[in-house]
Amino acid sequence: MIHIIIVSVLVIVSTFLFGTFVKVENLLPVQASVQGEFIDGLFGIHIWLIAFFFSLIVVFMLYSVVVFRRRKGEKGSGAYMTGNHNLEIVWTVIPLVIVLYLAVIGATSLADVERRDPEAMVVDVFASQWNWRFEYEDGTSSDVLVLPNGRQTLLRLQSSDVIHSFFVPEFRVKQDVLPGGEAFMRELRITPTLEGDFKVRCAEICGQLHYSMLANVQVVSTNEFDIWLNSQSACDLSAEECGQLAAQQYGCLACHTVDGSVVVGPSWLGVTGTERTFEDGSTATVDADYLLKSITDPDSQVVAGFPASVMPQNFTEILSEEQIQQITAFILSLE
Ligand code: CUA
Numbered sequence: 001m002i003h004i005i006i007v008s009v010l011v012i013v014s015t016f017l018f019g020t021f022v023k024v025e026n027l028l029p030v031q032a033s034v035q036g037e038f039i040d041g042l043f044g045i046h047i048w049l050i051a052f053f054f055s056l057i058v059v060f061m062l063y064s065v066v067v068f069r070r071r072k073g074e075k076g077s078g079a080y081m082t083g084n085h086n087l088e089i090v091w092t093v094i095p096l097v098i099v100l101y102l103a104v105i106g107a108t109s110l111a112d113v114e115r116r117d118p119e120a121m122v123v124d125v126f127a128s129q130w131n132w133r134f135e136y137e138d139g140t141s142s143d144v145l146v147l148p149n150g151r152q153t154l155l156r157l158q159s160s161d162v163i164h165s166f167f168v169p170e171f172r173v174k175q176d177v178l179p180g181g182e183a184f185m186r187e188l189r190i191t192p193t194l195e196g197d198f199k200v201r202c203a204e205i206c207g208q209l210h211y212s213m214l215a216n217v218q219v220v221s222t223n224e225f226d227i228w229l230n231s232q233s234a235c236d237l238s239a240e241e242c243g244q245l246a247a248q249q250y251g252c253l254a255c256h257t258v259d260g261s262v263v264v265g266p267s268w269l270g271v272t273g274t275e276r277t278f279e280d281g282s283t284a285t286v287d288a289d290y291l292l293k294s295i296t297d298p299d300s301q302v303v304a305g306f307p308a309s310v311m312p313q314n315f316t317e318i319l320s321e322e323q324i325q326q327i328t329a330f331i332l333s334l335e
Contacts, residue, residue, distance in 0.1 A: 131251025242328030
């Protein structure tokens with residue numbers, strides 16, 4: 001009897017120490033969304049359960065090692081025990097109750113995370129190797145995800161090539177982004193609770209530059225958000241400058257540098273007037289027509305030594321004719 005009391009006390013003390021020192025706040029980045037509160041709630045409950053079972057197992061293991069050790073002069077394997085009904089009932093019923101409890105809180109938390117706000121702002125998220133693009137309801141396209149604090153945003157996610165995954169650790173929720181058009185579109189709801197700068201991190205291995213598939217997230221006040229959205233309308237700079245912005249927004253610069261170094265595709269620096277040799281041995285001189293064709297039908301002229309089919313094939317759909325001309329003007333201006 002005294003043994004059981006000592007062991008129980010040790011289990012309780014150990015559980016308490018484990019659960020107190022291993023806290024959600026210490027393990028995860030700062031929590032910045034309404035949805036994240038439910039995830040962290042689940043996380044906290046699981047940590048306490050893990051603390052209890054870890055303590056139970058370790059304390060009883062040490063207890064057995066000490067109390068049932070072979071003493072001087074003892075021989076054989078010790079007493080042989082067969083079934084113990086009470087013990088079996090206990091270790092079946094308790095885990096069953098715990099698992100049912102986890103199922104219930106899991107289901108209710110999922111419902112909480114997916115709760116719809118009919119007033120939610122809609123943002124279309126387009127993922128491609130290796131770039132994120134965000135399109136707002138008024139047609140604004142941005143490479144930064146700007147969100148108003150305290151308002152639910154419905155993200156509708158699509159990929160134009162392979163599977164990516166949208167994950168902002170501070171928001172806690174994560175969603176795979178699938179190719180295949182509207183039919184495979186996925187949704188994610190986020191209600192930010194903290195103003196600040198965060199990052200989208202692609203959470204699905206998606207090729208060579210997966211590690212650098214990041215996008216900035218800015219959570220700002222509703223007021224600042226409205227100002228930002230208004231400032232994003234049509235580009236009124238010079239053609240070259242608008243082209244530079246578009247090249248940044250649409251991810252061109254993820255693969256093409258403007259300093260002469262080679263990342264994935266050819267660098268844009270000083271290409272104007274140069275002679276290109278293609279995989280099939282034919283050649284062409286870089287001018288506006290050549291660049292136009294490279295953007296709208298990239299696989300028709302793959303420069304020797306570079307991989308085919310890496311360039312998105314759908315720029316005629318996502319860029320306006322004007323934007324393509326602006327990007328071309330920007331490339332031609334790089335000398
Ligand atoms: Cu996209 Cu990893």
